[in-house]
Amino acid sequence: MSNTQIIQNFINRENDLYCDDCLSEKLDIKPRQQVNQICNKLKKQGLLKREVKQCSSCSKDKFINKMEGI
Template sequence: MSMSNKDKILSSITHATLCDDCLSNSANVKPRQTVYSICRSLSKASIIKRYEGICEHCHKSKIINQFLNEVKTSGEKLDSLRSVKLNSENTPWYWEGNVQSKVVRYLVLNGYTIHSVADTISRSSGKDIIASKSGSEL
């Protein structure tokens, strides 16, 4: 099953705060104007925040996109949003979901495209992270 462009974008910014250019590369959504359009609609829906800041990948001052921790999706199912639990006060840093989130963030910041992330909360079986870069799957 292929992820939608919206889900690819949400998956990428769940792990890093990125400008549209870096988000286009990370999420593998082309052209960049598609990222702009999707991010504007996500911002209007209060799912992400867009503001002037420093991109975590290119380190340039641009309009960046940040995932909001408390998302109200009006019942919309977004698998990519629940696939990785962000660090919370109730879990220790070494909890598998927190470690997995840091690894995915590192991969995103280093140009990998994230295809899937296992749901650590439900203890799903299979590969924890599937990512690729330059056609090579990790």
């Protein structure tokens, strides 16, 4: 499974909102920049939304990732 699929699957099944850093940590996809690139790519494809909200994991206000249409 590619890292893109791993991220998509995770965001699909999680109701919580995660920032790039926490996704990197939880999914063990390093460096964090890779998560950032993948999420921006998915956003361009209209597959997920990125907006500044409180991350469910680190509780900081950051760009979080969620599925489009939620």
